Amino acid sequence: xxxxxxxxxxxxxxxxxxxxxxxxxxxxxVSDAADNVAERDAIAAAEVLIGVKHDxxxxxxxxxxxxxxxxxxxxxxxxxxxxxSAPLCNAFGHEYAIAEYxxxxxxxxxxxxxxxxxxxxxxxxxxxxxxxxxxxxxxxxTTMGLLGFGHIGKAVAARAxxxxxxxxxxxxxxxxxxxxxxSFGLDQLPAFMASADTIVASLPLLPETRGVVRKxxxxxxxxxxxxxxxxxxxxxxxxxxxxxxxxxxxxGAVIDTWYAYPADVNATTLPGRxxxxxxxxxxxxxxxxxxxxxxxxxxQQTMAENIGRLERGEPLLNVIA
Numbered sequence: 001x002x003x004x005x006x007x008x009x010x011x012x013x014x015x016x017x018x019x020x021x022x023x024x025x026x027x028x029x030v031s032d033a034a035d036n037v038a039e040r041d042a043i044a045a046a047e048v049l050i051g052v053k054h055d056x057x058x059x060x061x062x063x064x065x066x067x068x069x070x071x072x073x074x075x076x077x078x079x080x081x082x083x084x085s086a087p088l089c090n091a092f093g094h095e096y097a098i099a100e101y102x103x104x105x106x107x108x109x110x111x112x113x114x115x116x117x118x119x120x121x122x123x124x125x126x127x128x129x130x131x132x133x134x135x136x137x138x139x140x141x142t143t144m145g146l147l148g149f150g151h152i153g154k155a156v157a158a159r160a161x162x163x164x165x166x167x168x169x170x171x172x173x174x175x176x177x178x179x180x181x182x183s184f185g186l187d188q189l190p191a192f193m194a195s196a197d198t199i200v201a202s203l204p205l206l207p208e209t210r211g212v213v214r215k216x217x218x219x220x221x222x223x224x225x226x227x228x229x230x231x232x233x234x235x236x237x238x239x240x241x242x243x244x245x246x247x248x249x250x251x252g253a254v255i256d257t258w259y260a261y262p263a264d265v266n267a268t269t270l271p272g273r274x275x276x277x278x279x280x281x282x283x284x285x286x287x288x289x290x291x292x293x294x295x296x297x298x299x300q301q302t303m304a305e306n307i308g309r310l311e312r313g314e315p316l317l318n319v320i321a
Contacts, residue, residue: 001025001065003307004042006051006058007032008265013050013070013300020304022311032264034058048307052076061086066310070299071290072151073232074320075205088320089306092151093298094290098230099155101289102200103163105228105254108283109198110139140164145196147213148231149175152202168195172208186212190220198226205232215240224251230289233258233272242274245281252281256289 003025005014011029018027025048030039032053043049044059048066053076061067064086069077072090079088108114112127119126127134144160146153149171157167157179168182169175170192175183184192189212193199199221203209213227213236221227227250229236238259244250258271276282306316 001047001307001311002042002045002063003027003048004046004050005029006034006043006049007053010051010070013296013303017300017304020300022308025307048310050303054078054081056081066306066316068303068306070303073204075232087316089303089316089318090320091299091302091318093302094295095151095155097292097295098152098202098289099159101256102156102228102230103159105283106139106144106198106226109226109252110136110142112136142166142197143168143181143195145170145192145199147192147199147201147235148172148203149177149180150202150204152230153200154179156200156202168192172203189213189217193217193220194222196225197222198228201227201229201235202231203235205234210234211237213237213240215243218244218250221250223249226250226252226254228254228256230256238272238274242272242276242279245276245279248281252283254283254285256285257287261287 005011005028014027014029018024028042030042034040034043040059043061045063046061047063048068049061049064050068050070052069052071052073054067055078060081062083064083067077067082067086067088069088069090072092072094074088074090077088082088116127125131140163143166144156146156146167146169149169153169157177160167161179166181167179168184169180170184170186170189172186182195201213203212211234215237218240227236233255241253245253255276260269260272262269270277271284276284302317309316
């Protein structure tokens with residue numbers, strides 16, 4: 001079969017991919033722009049297309065048998081541009097890396113290693129136990145609130161419990177898990193937001209989740225609470241988030257998923273229309289939380305398995321309904 005990796009993100013999954021397949025296939029890689037005849041012809045003739053963005057700027061793959069996202073999110077793929085008979089599948093395996101990112105963000109809040117190192121290099125013993133007001137709160141005395149309890153939420157909950165944290169969850173569907181101390185529906189969002197010291201948003205971007213965290217939910221947060229977004233940026237209303245941070249009504253934010261992205265890998269752009277970069281109570285990272293060797297390997301294995309299933313006529317994994 002003709003397998004095409006489309007774009008810089010997909011290209012990262014091509015090295016070593018052929019060795020995971022049951023038999024040889026014709027594999028090619030095209031750029032995000034696909035702006036030359038050879039690349040456009042490759043997309044048009046693809047039987048398996050791997051990518052995270054598919055819109056009217058690229059040819060319709062008329063021979064397509066499978067579109068596979070090497071990611072969990074498929075909101076960048078216009079399904080109307082795919083043949084009706086071609087299933088759309090996604091890939092997970094990112095939850096372990098993202099859970100590590102979340103715990104690193106929380107640990108950084110409770111254990112100020114960088115600040116202590118910075119000061120001591122100047123001879124300043126700022127956090128020395130002999131000084132007043134240097135006692136730290138332990139993570140095990142706090143509550144982790146998980147907005148979403150899918151692959152990421154479950155992985156974060158397991159690690160939070162390992163630190164002795166209490167775990168609350170707000171989810172679209174009911175939650176019953178030994179990892180969860182209290183659960184809420186999305187219609188109870190203010191109560192959920194008030195329940196935790198750290199809120200972790202990992203919801204996918206769907207019509208019902210876009211802007212689900214609004215001014216009211218953010219206003220309900222504890223004054224020293226931190227919100228972390230590793231799901232999709234627009235799940236949290238951009239203006240409301242900026243205002244609550246600017247006015248210092250919450251403790252801060254760690255944001256990895258954004259409202260605006262660069263047009264290509266070499267472009268420079270700020271990640272939203274609000275000037276988050278001017279605030280000192282937010283940590284900004286470039287959608288990097290899942291990007292590890294392990295994530296790439298696990299997603300490669302899922303995609304290779306699905307290509308084998310496609311050839312054998314077996315049910316595919318992770319089909320997006």
